[in-house]
Amino acid sequence: MKSIRKSRNRFIVLSLAIPVILLLMFVVYPSVDLVAMSFTSWDGISPHRDFVGVGNYVDMFTKSPDLWLSLRNNFIYLAVHMVMIPIELSIAVMLNTKFKGTGLVKTIAFLPFIINGVGMSYAFSYFFSPVNGAFNDILTSLGLSSWIQSWLSDPKVVNFVLASVSAWRFSGYHIVLFSTGLTSIPTEVMEAARIDGANAWQQLWRIQLPSIWLVFSFVMFDCIRGTLQCFDIPFIMTNGGPGYASSTFTLYTIDTAFKYNSFGMAATMAVAIMVIVILVYLFQNVVLKKVFRQ
Amino acid sequence: MKKVFATVLSVCMAAALFAGCGASTSSSTAASSAASGSAVAEGELDPNIKATLTFATWDNEAIDFYEELDLEGRFQELYPNVDLEIEEFKDDVEYFNQMKIRASANELPDLMYLQTRYFSVYGDYMLDLSDTQAAANNVLAADCEYNGKVIGIPEKISSDYVYYWSDLFEEAGVEVPQTWDEFVTVCETLQNYYGADDPSFMAIGMGAKDSWPMYPLMEYSPASFSGNGTYWDYMATVDEPFAEGEPIREAYTKVYELLSKGVLGSDPLGLGYDQTLSLFLNKQAGMMIDNSMGLAKIKASGVDLTDLKSFYVPYTGEDGTINHIAQGDFFMGVTTNSENPELAKAFLEFYFNDFYPDYVQKLSSDSTMTTAEKAKDPYMAYADEAQTNVNIVAYMGGADDYTAIVNECKFDYNKVGTEMLTEGFDLEAAFDKLNADWSAAREKLGME
Numbered sequence: 001m002k003s004i005r006k007s008r009n010r011f012i013v014l015s016l017a018i019p020v021i022l023l024l025m026f027v028v029y030p031s032v033d034l035v036a037m038s039f040t041s042w043d044g045i046s047p048h049r050d051f052v053g054v055g056n057y058v059d060m061f062t063k064s065p066d067l068w069l070s071l072r073n074n075f076i077y078l079a080v081h082m083v084m085i086p087i088e089l090s091i092a093v094m095l096n097t098k099f100k101g102t103g104l105v106k107t108i109a110f111l112p113f114i115i116n117g118v119g120m121s122y123a124f125s126y127f128f129s130p131v132n133g134a135f136n137d138i139l140t141s142l143g144l145s146s147w148i149q150s151w152l153s154d155p156k157v158v159n160f161v162l163a164s165v166s167a168w169r170f171s172g173y174h175i176v177l178f179s180t181g182l183t184s185i186p187t188e189v190m191e192a193a194r195i196d197g198a199n200a201w202q203q204l205w206r207i208q209l210p211s212i213w214l215v216f217s218f219v220m221f222d223c224i225r226g227t228l229q230c231f232d233i234p235f236i237m238t239n240g241g242p243g244y245a246s247s248t249f250t251l252y253t254i255d256t257a258f259k260y261n262s263f264g265m266a267a268t269m270a271v272a273i274m275v276i277v278i279l280v281y282l283f284q285n286v287v288l289k290k291v292f293r294q
Numbered sequence: 295m296k297k298v299f300a301t302v303l304s305v306c307m308a309a310a311l312f313a314g315c316g317a318s319t320s321s322s323t324a325a326s327s328a329a330s331g332s333a334v335a336e337g338e339l340d341p342n343i344k345a346t347l348t349f350a351t352w353d354n355e356a357i358d359f360y361e362e363l364d365l366e367g368r369f370q371e372l373y374p375n376v377d378l379e380i381e382e383f384k385d386d387v388e389y390f391n392q393m394k395i396r397a398s399a400n401e402l403p404d405l406m407y408l409q410t411r412y413f414s415v416y417g418d419y420m421l422d423l424s425d426t427q428a429a430a431n432n433v434l435a436a437d438c439e440y441n442g443k444v445i446g447i448p449e450k451i452s453s454d455y456v457y458y459w460s461d462l463f464e465e466a467g468v469e470v471p472q473t474w475d476e477f478v479t480v481c482e483t484l485q486n487y488y489g490a491d492d493p494s495f496m497a498i499g500m501g502a503k504d505s506w507p508m509y510p511l512m513e514y515s516p517a518s519f520s521g522n523g524t525y526w527d528y529m530a531t532v533d534e535p536f537a538e539g540e541p542i543r544e545a546y547t548k549v550y551e552l553l554s555k556g557v558l559g560s561d562p563l564g565l566g567y568d569q570t571l572s573l574f575l576n577k578q579a580g581m582m583i584d585n586s587m588g589l590a591k592i593k594a595s596g597v598d599l600t601d602l603k604s605f606y607v608p609y610t611g612e613d614g615t616i617n618h619i620a621q622g623d624f625f626m627g628v629t630t631n632s633e634n635p636e637l638a639k640a641f642l643e644f645y646f647n648d649f650y651p652d653y654v655q656k657l658s659s660d661s662t663m664t665t666a667e668k669a670k671d672p673y674m675a676y677a678d679e680a681q682t683n684v685n686i687v688a689y690m691g692g693a694d695d696y697t698a699i700v701n702e703c704k705f706d707y708n709k710v711g712t713e714m715l716t717e718g719f720d721l722e723a724a725f726d727k728l729n730a731d732w733s734a735a736r737e738k739l740g741m742e
Contacts, residue, residue, distance in 0.1 A: 043701075045397045045415060066704075125503075129569060130561035131494040131578070152503060153563030155716060239505050242563045243713040258391045260701040261415065 037267035044263035056268035067269065070240075070247040071276075073159050077227035077248075080163035081170070085219065088171050092178030093204060106179060109172035117169070121236035124165050128152050128237075152238050155245035162234050162246060169233075170226065174219050181212030217288055224280050228273060249273050342375055345634045347641055348403035350381040352389035353624060355590045357382055359656045369644055376637065387506075397631075404632040405641065408625040411691025413440040420445035420627040421635055428646035431665045434622040437688065446625025447646055450586065450659035453620045454510045455604040455677055457574075457592065458581040462488070462601075466580075470605045470680040472616075474519075474548060477608045481557035484580045489559075492578065496559035499579030501567030508711035510583040510607060511552075515545040517689055518609030518617045526692030530699055530741075533733045536725040543725060546710070550721050553714050562715050571595075583607060585623075586658035589673055593658070603676040606684055616681055621689040622662060695741065702735035 038056055040049040060067065091109070095102050112120065127134050128151040136148050151161045185208060193203050209216065231250040234240055240247035240255070247255075249269065257266035351357070357380065360366075366378040381403060383389035390412060396402050397419055408416055422443040429435040429444045438448065463469065463480075466487040471477040484497040501507040517525040520541035529535045529542060536543045559565075565573070574582045575597045582588065592602070606618045626645065628638040651666040661668040670678070678684075692700070699705070705728065713719055 044394050045419075125566065126569070128564070130564035131559075131569070131573060150561045150564055153561055153716075238503060241503065241505055241709070241712050242716045243709055245716070256704075258394060259706070260704050261394075261697075262701055 034267050035271055037264055038271045040264040040267075041262075042264045042267075043261040044257060045261070049264070052264065056265050057272075059265065060268050060272060066244040066247065067249070067252050069244055070252040071249045073234075073246060074228050074230060074248050076159045077163040077166055077230050078224065080160065080167050081223040081227055084167045084171055085174070085223070088174040088219075089178050092175050092182055093208065095175070095179050096182040106172075106176055109175045111172065112169045113173040115169075117232045118236060120169060121165070121233050124233075125152070125237050128161060153242055155242060158238060158246045162237060163227075165237070166227070166230060166233050170223075174222075177215055177219055178212065181215035182208055185211045213288070217285065220284050220288065221281055224284060225277055228277050228280070339373075339636055339640055341373055343373060343634070343637060344375040345373075345637055346377040346379055347405065347634065347638060348379045348381060349405040349641075350383065350389065350393065350403045351407055351624075352383040352386045353407070353587075354382065354384075355587060355657075356653075359653055363649065363652055363656075365645075365649060368649060369641060372644060373637070373640070376641075378641075400631050402629040402631040404634065404638040405626060405628055408446045408627055409623060409691065410438060410621060410625070410689075411697075413438075413445065413691065414694045414697045416627075417441060417443075417445055419630050421630060421632075421639070423447060423627065423639070423642070426639060426643055428643055428663075431646065431663050433664060434662055434688075438622050438625070438690065446627035447642065448622030448625045448662050449646070449650065449654075450623040450657065451620055451662055452585050452623035452659070453618065453674070454514065454583050454585050454607065455589075455674055456581050456583050456607055457589065457602060457604050457673070459577055460601045460603045462577060462580045471608050472681060472683070473610045473614065474608050478552050478555070481552065481581075482555050485555070485557045485559075488580065489556075493560050494573075494578060496562070496570070496573065496579040497557040497581060499570040499574040499582045500558050500562055501565055501570035502558065502562045502712050502715055503564060503566045505706075505708045505712050507567045507570070508708040511549045512546075512707040512711040514607075514619045514689070515549055515609060516542040517687060518607070518619055519545045519548070519611065521611045521617045521685065521687055523619070523621075523687045523689040526696040527690070530692060530695040533736060534729040535732055536729045546714075546725075547721065549711070550714050550719075553711075558715065563712060586671070586674075589658045589671065593673075599673070602673060603680070604673055605677045605680045608681070611685070615683050615685045617687045618684050619689045620686050623659075695739075698739055699732065699735045699741070702738060703731035705732065 037049065039051055039053060041052045041055070042049040095105060130136065130150060130153075133151075135151065136145075139145055139147050149157050152158055189207060189211075190203065193207055198206065229250050230248050231254070234246050234248050234251055238246045240251045244252070250273070253266050253269040253273070256262050256269060360380065369378060370376060383392060386409070389407075393402065393406060393416070397416065402419060406416075408420070417440045420440075420443075422445065423429050423435075424439075424444045426444075426447070428447045432447050434448045434451070435444050435446075438444075438446075462484065466484050468480045468483050471480045481497040485495070488495040489497075516529075517523055522528060522541070525541065532540065534540075536546075559579075570579060571582070571588070571591060573579050575592065575595050584592075593599070606616050609617045611617050626642060628635055628642060632638045646663060647665065650661075650663055654661045654663070654666050654668050658671045658674070660670060710724065710728070713724065714721070
């Protein structure tokens with residue numbers, strides 16, 4: 001009996017040892033190093049890292065207005081993604097009903113997510129191009145040429161264009177996630193609700209949404225994390241311009257590190273975005289829990 | 295003296311030995327390497343040394359020429375067991391980002407390219423090449439030292455020209471401008487003439503969405519108008535460089551006046567460099583300001599270039615002379631991280647003394663070596679015919695103080711250029727902010 005327990009314990013320890021070591025090496029150590037770096041003025045090359053205390057944190061709040069402008073742009077992405085969630089959910093609910101071509105619609109919706117982000121961003125650069133751009137051609141052919149804007153260069157418009165591209169890319173992924181969650185709800189429960197006279201809205205609000213609460217929470221987290229750390233779409237489509245008008249927090253952080261050789265300050269910004277993501281996630285969790293409990 | 299003679303003799307013998315193993319054409323290669331003065335470096339090396347030399351570049355054009363001219367094979371005639379691993383990067387931004395990460399991990403390649411603006415960043419990671427024959431034969435190396443050391447040998451001369459379609463000029467009734475004011479007028483005339491029928495037409499194709507293509511105007515105009523190639527170093531000594539009377543303020547004011555006339559087309563920030571180049575090749579842009587790498591792309595496009603000509607950007611100084619910026623580019627250096635620094639130096643000697651004369655003929659750039667003569671590219675030579683009153687200004691990127699201030703206040707001239715193209719841009723307010731940021735950075739860095 002003892003030997004079985006010993007073997008079991010050894011197996012557990014060995015099974016856990018490798019992931020724990022990997023976690024310590026590739027997650028914990030870099031994170032600790034990142035936090036430590038955020039208190040230095042390291043230029044990314046010098047062998048010495050001069051300790052500057054909380055100087056970077058103070059400068060980040062007091063001397064980096066463009067950083068906060070960039071963060072504001074991130075929240076535009078977040079807002080657009082949040083607006084898309086009810087639409088994605090509605091499509092997933094529709095796809096969950098029995099009609100032909102569900103699989104095809106899901107595949108088409110999922111396609112943008114598996115397309116390479118860099119290639120897709122380049123394609124959209126040309127799509128929104130002011131010269132020979134397909135989007136302007138479409139508007140013109142529909143008789144809506146007065147709607148034509150400087151899609152990628154007008155600071156008032158550009159972030160919404162980029163956020164829409166981001167939403168286009170990730171909506172299919174969210175639809176598939178919602179759809180998978182909805183499929184997992186036992187059919188007996190839904191049938192019982194229908195027999196009891198529950199209408200579509202009541203079924204959604206009282207049964208489907210609470211049942212997929214974990215999926216919903218994950219999608220929300222994915223949106224928050226993804227939009228606050230958004231990089232590839234603005235980097236390729238506008239390079240954060242004009243000026244910093246379409247820059248994002250991550251784009252600005254990377255510029256700080258590589259263009260201006262301020263790895264210490266960039267580490268501070270990375271810590272800040274980590275904290276912001278955690279805070280927004282916690283807030284979202286509290287709100288979601290309250291809503292679903294009701 | 296005896297030792298040097300013996301060394302030279304042994305290298306000559308080794309070269310002859312290797313030449314015997316190779317094709318007849320290679321004998322001259324190996325022999326010339328020894329004769330060209332790289333004997334000391336090579337003499338210390340075992341020709342049978344087994345190693346891999348890593349060599350990083352962002353010059354995509356060069357990679358094809360390396361293959362065509364068999365760079366590795368020719369070097370292996372000298373060192374048969376040495377492999378050459380060329381690491382290629384998409385562009386200079388990606389290249390220098392990667393190099394920065396690798397420098398912090400002491401993982402730089404054996405050989406890497408630099409630009410003068412990165413000397414202060416990588417200077418401590420580069421070996422001194424002052425004693426090489428390549429440095430002695432290079433026309434720019436000695437003038438581009440960093441802290442008294444030659445840390446890189448430039449293989450190109452970077453000069454930006456205005457490439458234009460002469461048939462478009464002719465039809466619009468304009469001629470090559472001799473002064474900045476004439477240049478502004480030419481741009482306006484072209485824009486009005488062709489823009490009337492085609493709203494997407496650009497007098498100057500810039501690709502400002504990518505920000506970096508603004509550099510001929512934003513980086514070079516202060517040095518060009520003032521005729522001071524080390525302008526950035528001067529700027530580092532001034533507390534308020536954007537104040538009234540300062541050269542950069544005057545230069546940027548002129549550039550802003552040009553840009554505000556709409557000569558970059560109706561939506562200049564909506565188009566990147568590649569898109570703009572395509573439009574230029576399609577004659578939907580009258581001019582493009584570009585360097586030899588851009589010219590290489592134009593030549594490789596396959597379009598009819600009969601009407602393509604060039605002129606210097608007419609940055610005219612007070613005496614009416616056109617100040618034309620020229621700088622060494624693609625400085626090849628040996629890093630301190632190299633496991634085989636002597637072998638890397640031997641490669642560098644081979645590259646500039648033996649390989650370069652053939653290689654430079656393929657480039658659009660002028661030669662930087664006294665040992666490799668090359669006629670000026672015919673498309674660039676048009677500029678010399680069109681404008682004769684030209685003064686060459688040797689340009690250097692800013693040194694340590696300038697870099698420190700730029701990093702502190704995040705001054706990005708190209709971004710300033712793109713902001714000039716946005717609606718409601720206030721030049722005076724921009725100058726005030728730049729001045730405030732600049733002086734605060736100097737104060738923080740203790741440079742008052």
